[in-house]
Amino acid sequence: MxxxxxxxxxxxxxxxxxxxxxxxxxxxxxxxxxxxxxxxxxxxxxxxxxxxxxxxxxxxxxxxxxxxxxxxxxxxxxxxxxxxxxxxxxxxxxxxxxxxxxxxxxxxxxxxxxxxxxxxxxxxxxxxxxxxxxxxxxxxxxxxxxxxxxxxxxxxxxxxxxxxxxxxxxxxxxDVDGVFTADPRIVPTARKLDRINYDEMLEMAASGAKVLVLRCVEYARRYNVPIHVRSSFSAHPGTMVMNYEPAEGADEGADVMEQPIIAGVAHDSSEAKITVVGVPDVPGTAAHIFEVVAGSGANIDMIVQNVSAAATGLTDISFTLPATDGTVAMTALSENQGDIGFESLQYDDTIGKLSLIGAGMKSHPGVSARLFAALSAAGINIEMISTSEIRISVVTRSDQLADAVRAVHTAFDLDSTEDEAVVYGGTGR
Amino acid sequence: MxxxxxxxxxxxxxxxxxxxxxxxxxxxxxxxxxxxxxxxxxxxxxxxxxxxxxxxxxxxxxxxxxxxxxxxxxxxxxxxxxxxxxxxxxxxxxxxxxxxxxxxxxxxxxxxxxxxxxxxxxxxxxxxxxxxxxxxxxxxxxxxxxxxxxxxxxxxxxxxxxxxxxxxxxxxxxDVDGVFTADPRIVPTARKLDRINYDEMLEMAASGAKVLVLRCVEYARRYNVPIHVRSSFSAHPGTMVMNYEPAEGADEGADVMEQPIIAGVAHDSSEAKITVVGVPDVPGTAAHIFEVVAGSGANIDMIVQNVSAAATGLTDISFTLPATDGTVAMTALSENQGDIGFESLQYDDTIGKLSLIGAGMKSHPGVSARLFAALSAAGINIEMISTSEIRISVVTRSDQLADAVRAVHTAFDLDSTEDEAVVYGGTGR
The missing domain is CATH 3.40.1160.10 (Acetylglutamate kinase-like)
Structure with a gap:
C-alpha cells in the first residue's frame, strides 16, 4: 500500500x-x-x-x-x-x-x-x-x-x-499531460518526457517552463520527493521528476542510452534588458552598478560586459531582469548616475530568452556549437549568452523567439517522430 | 471612553x-x-x-x-x-x-x-x-x-x-431602524420603540418578529448586555433592548407613564396546524400524541383540546408547529395511529398567528377583552388562543392575518400620531 x-x-x-x-x-x-x-x-x-x-x-x-x-x-x-x-x-x-x-x-x-x-x-x-x-x-x-x-x-x-x-x-x-521537450503551443511536435531529473527540472523552471515552479522543485530535490506531473483530464502517465543517476559500475553505453543529451528547450519572454552606456572601465564600477540594482529589489539574470573602447576608456554593461522589476531598477540606476558615472541608460523589453537544458550536455562536447549553428541557419541573431553545467541560454529578439525554439528543438532531434498523443484538456490555464 | x-x-x-x-x-x-x-x-x-x-x-x-x-x-x-x-x-x-x-x-x-x-x-x-x-x-x-x-x-x-x-x-x-410596534410592511403606521425590555423582546422574537433572533436576546438577558438595534443606512438612534424595571419606591404613576401597556404586535405565518380527529378521551392519550410528535423532532407551539362529545367519548386535539416540521410530525403520527387510536389527521398550513406583547399587561386587566373585541369588529375569527404573563397569541386564517395585525395595532393606540420618520434602507433583506 x-x-x-x-x-x-x-x-x-x-x-x-x-x-x-x-x-x-x-x-x-x-x-x-x-x-x-x-x-x-x-x-x-x-x-x-x-x-x-x-x-x-x-x-x-x-x-x-x-x-x-x-x-x-x-x-x-x-x-x-x-x-x-x-x-x-x-x-x-x-x-x-x-x-x-x-x-x-x-x-x-x-x-x-x-x-x-x-x-x-x-x-x-x-x-x-x-x-x-x-x-x-x-x-x-x-x-x-x-x-x-x-x-x-x-x-x-x-x-x-x-x-x-x-x-x-x-x-x-x-491541465497538461506532463513536462514537454518544449512548450507544445510553440512547438507542436514537442514530446512528453517520461522522466526528468531534479537538476534539469530546476533549470527548466528557472528558464521559463511553467509546469512547476522553482521552489517546489527545490523542495522536492532537497527531500528527494518523487514528483509525478500529470493531467487531471486524462489517464495518461505523465512525467516523473526524480533522481535517476546511473547505478555505479553500470555500462557507460547503457547510461548514455538511458539519459538523452538534452531534456528540453525552455523559453521566457518575460524579461527585459537594461544597458548601462558609457561606464568608466575601472575596477569596482560593475560591482557598484549591481549593488544599486540589487538594492532596488530587482533580480538580475544574465550579464554581458562589452570590450572596452581603448580610445575612451568607457564600456557598456547589459543585463537582463524580470520586466516587472524594470521600473525599480531603472529608477535606482538613474538616482545613482552621478556616483556610478555612466553616460545613459537603455531599456529594452522586446527580448526573448531561449534555454537548452540537459544533464547529458556535461559529457557531450559540441552542444553549444550545434545550438549556435541552428540559430544561425534560421537567421536568428544572438544578443547575449550564459551557460551553466547543464544549460545554455541565449537572448534573441522577442519576435524571433518562437522560431528560435522550433529551430533548436529540431536541431537536437527532439521532434516527435511518430503519432504520439499530445493531449491537453480543460481551460488552458 | x-x-x-x-x-x-x-x-x-x-x-x-x-x-x-x-x-x-x-x-x-x-x-x-x-x-x-x-x-x-x-x-x-x-x-x-x-x-x-x-x-x-x-x-x-x-x-x-x-x-x-x-x-x-x-x-x-x-x-x-x-x-x-x-x-x-x-x-x-x-x-x-x-x-x-x-x-x-x-x-x-x-x-x-x-x-x-x-x-x-x-x-x-x-x-x-x-x-x-x-x-x-x-x-x-x-x-x-x-x-x-x-x-x-x-x-x-x-x-x-x-x-x-x-x-x-x-x-x-x-437595514431597519430598530424594533417597531409591528412589521412596518404590514402596518405603515407602526412606530419605532425607543426601548424594550428583554422579556418583551424575547416574546416578540418568539412570536415572529425578525429583527433579533431568540437565542441572541436570551444571551443578552442572561449576561445583561444592552443591545442597541439600529440601521447602518442612517444615523437615527434605534431601539435599546435592556432591563428598565422602575427603581424601587418610584411613584407608580410615573412607572405606568414610563412603561406602556403594550410593546407591540408580532405576527407569524410560518406555522401550520395539525388536528388529530377522533381521539379517545381517556387519560394519557394527549401525552402519547405529544410524545410521538416530540420524538419526530418537531417543535410544538400552541395546543387546543376540544370538549369531548359525550355520546362518542371521542375528542379532537389541535396543535401548531413550524410548517417546516409538518412532514415529520404527520409521518410520525400516521405510523402510530394504531397505538394512539385516533380516527384521522388534518393538516392546515393556511393559518396565521398574531401575538400582542407587553410587560404592562401583567398589571392591566382587560387586555384580552380589548383584543378579542378588536378582532371581532374586524370580522376576524379566532381559532386558537394561548397566553403568557406578557403575551396573548391567537390563530386566524392566514389571509386575514394582516388585517388582524392592523386592527389590533389601532385598538391599542399604537399607531403613529404624527409624521414620525420610518426609514428603511438598503436591500430589504
Missing part, C-alpha cells in the same frame, strides 16, 4: 463538474488500496476575483488581511471536494493549512514553509480517510496568523506534505 | 460600497474616542451562493465540511472590512471565530457557544486597533474543528463577545 499525495490545481476544480471529476479520481486511487492525501487550490478564477474585490476597497490592502481574504478560496474548494468524495462513499476530511500543520515565517503574501507537523493528516490517513488539505496557505509559528505562500504555493504545500509524511510519490495534476 | 461591540449584517456589507460605508461609520466611532470591536456577517448573498455550490456537489453535504465551506463567507467580509478601515487611517485587524476565542460544542451547523476567551481581541483593543471578528462561527473545544452557529449566529457572536469583554453596549446594525 502506497501513500500518495495528490495536488489538484484551480483549473482541475474550476466548477462543480470539475470537483466531481477530481473526486472520482481520488476515490479510485483510494479504492485501489492507497492512502491518499490531497492538496487543492482555489477553484478556477476565485483568487483573481478575491483580488479584484480587495482592489475595489483599497489600492494598498494590508498584506495580513489580504492573506485572510485569499485563503477563503481554498476553504471553499477543499470543503466541496471533501463533500464530493464523501458522496462517492469514501470518507474524507478537509483541513486548513493551520490544521495540517503547515508552519511558515511571517512574510505575508509570500511566506516560506519552516516546518510541517501533519499529525492530524496522519491521524486521518490512519483512520482510513482521505485527507484534503488547503494548498497555498500556512500559519505563523508564534502569532497563529494566516499566511499565503505566493505563486506556486499549492505545489509547494503538496511536496512539503509528501516529504513530512514520507509519501511514496507526489502527484501534481494540472 | 466606552467599549462598543458593533455587529453588521450581510445587507450592510453587500458590496464594496457597503463595506466602505460601514468602515466609515466604524472609523467615526473609533475617532469619537471609543474602543470598537466589530462582528461582521458574510456579504449579501454569499452564504446562499455557497449553499448552492454545495448542492451542486451533493444533496447531503457532511455538516463538518458544510461549516468549513460557509465560514469562507465571513473570512471574505472581515478581511475586506479591515482593509477598508485601514484605508481610512485607522488600524484594524480581523480575526476568525477561532482566533477570537469563540468556543462551541461540536454540533456542526447549529453549534452553541460554551465559552468566549477573547484575549487576542482584548490585546488588539489595548493596542488601539479596531478588532474585526467573523460572526456566525466558532471552534470546537477539543478537536479544533470549525463550527457555525446557525440562524442569527452573528448577532449571538456579537452579544457573547460583548458579554465576555464587558462592553458598554452591543450595537446590532441592519
Amino acid at each position: 502506497a501513500l500518495i499525495v495528490q495536488k489538484y490545481g484551480g483549473s482541475s476544480v474550476a466548477d462543480a463538474t470539475g470537483v466531481k471529476r477530481v473526486a472520482k479520481r481520488i476515490a479510485e486511487s483510494k479504492r485501489a488500496g492507497n492512502d491518499v492525501v490531497v492538496v487543492v487550490s482555489a477553484m478556477g478564477d476565485t483568487t483573481d476575483e478575491l483580488i479584484d474585490l480587495a482592489n475595489e476597497i483599497t489600492p494598498l490592502p494590508p498584506s495580513r488581511e489580504m492573506d485572510i481574504l485569499l485563503t477563503a478560496g481554498e476553504r471553499i474548494s477543499m470543503s466541496l471536494l471533501a463533500m464530493a468524495i464523501a458522496n462517492l462513499g469514501v470518507e474524507a476530511r478537509s483541513f486548513t493549512g493551520q490544521q495540517a500543520g503547515v508552519i511558515t515565517d511571517d512574510v505575508h503574501g509570500k511566506a516560506r514553509i519552516i516546518d510541517v507537523t501533519p499529525s492530524r493528516i496522519q491521524a486521518a490517513v490512519d483512520d482510513g480517510a482521505v485527507a484534503i488539505v488547503a494548498g497555498f496557505q500556512g500559519v505563523t509559528q508564534h502569532t497563529n496568523d494566516v499566511t499565503t505562500l505566493g505563486r506556486g504555493g499549492s505545489d509547494t504545500t503538496a511536496v512539503a506534505l509528501a516529504a513530512a509524511l514520507n509519501a511514496d510519490v507526489c502527484e501534481i495534476y494540472s | 466606552a467599549l462598543i461591540v458593533q455587529k453588521y449584517g450581510g445587507s450592510s456589507v453587500a458590496d464594496a460600497t457597503g463595506v466602505k460605508r460601514v468602515a466609515k461609520r466604524i472609523a467615526e466611532s473609533k475617532r469619537a474616542g471609543n474602543d470598537v470591536v466589530v462582528v461582521v456577517s458574510a456579504m449579501g448573498d454569499t452564504t446562499d451562493e455557497l449553499i448552492d455550490l454545495a448542492n451542486e456537489i451533493t444533496p447531503l453535504p457532511p455538516s463538518r465540511e458544510m461549516d468549513i465551506l460557509l465560514t469562507a463567507g465571513e473570512r471574505i467580509s472581515m478581511s475586506l472590512l479591515a482593509m477598508a478601515i485601514a484605508n481610512l487611517g485607522v488600524e484594524a485587524r480581523s480575526f476568525t471565530g477561532q482566533q477570537a476565542g469563540v468556543i462551541t460544542d461540536d454540533v456542526h451547523g447549529k453549534a452553541r457557544i460554551i465559552d468566549v476567551t477573547p484575549s487576542r481581541i482584548q490585546a488588539a483593543v489595548d493596542d488601539g486597533a479596531v478588532a474585526i471578528v467573523a460572526g456566525f462561527q466558532g471552534v470546537t473545544q477539543h478537536t479544533n474543528d470549525v463550527t457555525t452557529l446557525g440562524r442569527g449566529g452573528s448577532d449571538t457572536t456579537a452579544v457573547a463577545l460583548a458579554a465576555a469583554l464587558n462592553a458598554d453596549v452591543c450595537e446590532i446594525y441592519s
Whole structure:
C-alpha cells in the first residue's frame, strides 16, 4: 500500500463538474488500496476575483488581511471536494493549512514553509480517510496568523506534505499531460518526457517552463520527493521528476542510452534588458552598478560586459531582469548616475530568452556549437549568452523567439517522430 | 471612553460600497474616542451562493465540511472590512471565530457557544486597533474543528463577545431602524420603540418578529448586555433592548407613564396546524400524541383540546408547529395511529398567528377583552388562543392575518400620531 499525495490545481476544480471529476479520481486511487492525501487550490478564477474585490476597497490592502481574504478560496474548494468524495462513499476530511500543520515565517503574501507537523493528516490517513488539505496557505509559528505562500504555493504545500509524511510519490495534476521537450503551443511536435531529473527540472523552471515552479522543485530535490506531473483530464502517465543517476559500475553505453543529451528547450519572454552606456572601465564600477540594482529589489539574470573602447576608456554593461522589476531598477540606476558615472541608460523589453537544458550536455562536447549553428541557419541573431553545467541560454529578439525554439528543438532531434498523443484538456490555464 | 461591540449584517456589507460605508461609520466611532470591536456577517448573498455550490456537489453535504465551506463567507467580509478601515487611517485587524476565542460544542451547523476567551481581541483593543471578528462561527473545544452557529449566529457572536469583554453596549446594525410596534410592511403606521425590555423582546422574537433572533436576546438577558438595534443606512438612534424595571419606591404613576401597556404586535405565518380527529378521551392519550410528535423532532407551539362529545367519548386535539416540521410530525403520527387510536389527521398550513406583547399587561386587566373585541369588529375569527404573563397569541386564517395585525395595532393606540420618520434602507433583506 502506497501513500500518495495528490495536488489538484484551480483549473482541475474550476466548477462543480470539475470537483466531481477530481473526486472520482481520488476515490479510485483510494479504492485501489492507497492512502491518499490531497492538496487543492482555489477553484478556477476565485483568487483573481478575491483580488479584484480587495482592489475595489483599497489600492494598498494590508498584506495580513489580504492573506485572510485569499485563503477563503481554498476553504471553499477543499470543503466541496471533501463533500464530493464523501458522496462517492469514501470518507474524507478537509483541513486548513493551520490544521495540517503547515508552519511558515511571517512574510505575508509570500511566506516560506519552516516546518510541517501533519499529525492530524496522519491521524486521518490512519483512520482510513482521505485527507484534503488547503494548498497555498500556512500559519505563523508564534502569532497563529494566516499566511499565503505566493505563486506556486499549492505545489509547494503538496511536496512539503509528501516529504513530512514520507509519501511514496507526489502527484501534481494540472491541465497538461506532463513536462514537454518544449512548450507544445510553440512547438507542436514537442514530446512528453517520461522522466526528468531534479537538476534539469530546476533549470527548466528557472528558464521559463511553467509546469512547476522553482521552489517546489527545490523542495522536492532537497527531500528527494518523487514528483509525478500529470493531467487531471486524462489517464495518461505523465512525467516523473526524480533522481535517476546511473547505478555505479553500470555500462557507460547503457547510461548514455538511458539519459538523452538534452531534456528540453525552455523559453521566457518575460524579461527585459537594461544597458548601462558609457561606464568608466575601472575596477569596482560593475560591482557598484549591481549593488544599486540589487538594492532596488530587482533580480538580475544574465550579464554581458562589452570590450572596452581603448580610445575612451568607457564600456557598456547589459543585463537582463524580470520586466516587472524594470521600473525599480531603472529608477535606482538613474538616482545613482552621478556616483556610478555612466553616460545613459537603455531599456529594452522586446527580448526573448531561449534555454537548452540537459544533464547529458556535461559529457557531450559540441552542444553549444550545434545550438549556435541552428540559430544561425534560421537567421536568428544572438544578443547575449550564459551557460551553466547543464544549460545554455541565449537572448534573441522577442519576435524571433518562437522560431528560435522550433529551430533548436529540431536541431537536437527532439521532434516527435511518430503519432504520439499530445493531449491537453480543460481551460488552458 | 466606552467599549462598543458593533455587529453588521450581510445587507450592510453587500458590496464594496457597503463595506466602505460601514468602515466609515466604524472609523467615526473609533475617532469619537471609543474602543470598537466589530462582528461582521458574510456579504449579501454569499452564504446562499455557497449553499448552492454545495448542492451542486451533493444533496447531503457532511455538516463538518458544510461549516468549513460557509465560514469562507465571513473570512471574505472581515478581511475586506479591515482593509477598508485601514484605508481610512485607522488600524484594524480581523480575526476568525477561532482566533477570537469563540468556543462551541461540536454540533456542526447549529453549534452553541460554551465559552468566549477573547484575549487576542482584548490585546488588539489595548493596542488601539479596531478588532474585526467573523460572526456566525466558532471552534470546537477539543478537536479544533470549525463550527457555525446557525440562524442569527452573528448577532449571538456579537452579544457573547460583548458579554465576555464587558462592553458598554452591543450595537446590532441592519437595514431597519430598530424594533417597531409591528412589521412596518404590514402596518405603515407602526412606530419605532425607543426601548424594550428583554422579556418583551424575547416574546416578540418568539412570536415572529425578525429583527433579533431568540437565542441572541436570551444571551443578552442572561449576561445583561444592552443591545442597541439600529440601521447602518442612517444615523437615527434605534431601539435599546435592556432591563428598565422602575427603581424601587418610584411613584407608580410615573412607572405606568414610563412603561406602556403594550410593546407591540408580532405576527407569524410560518406555522401550520395539525388536528388529530377522533381521539379517545381517556387519560394519557394527549401525552402519547405529544410524545410521538416530540420524538419526530418537531417543535410544538400552541395546543387546543376540544370538549369531548359525550355520546362518542371521542375528542379532537389541535396543535401548531413550524410548517417546516409538518412532514415529520404527520409521518410520525400516521405510523402510530394504531397505538394512539385516533380516527384521522388534518393538516392546515393556511393559518396565521398574531401575538400582542407587553410587560404592562401583567398589571392591566382587560387586555384580552380589548383584543378579542378588536378582532371581532374586524370580522376576524379566532381559532386558537394561548397566553403568557406578557403575551396573548391567537390563530386566524392566514389571509386575514394582516388585517388582524392592523386592527389590533389601532385598538391599542399604537399607531403613529404624527409624521414620525420610518426609514428603511438598503436591500430589504
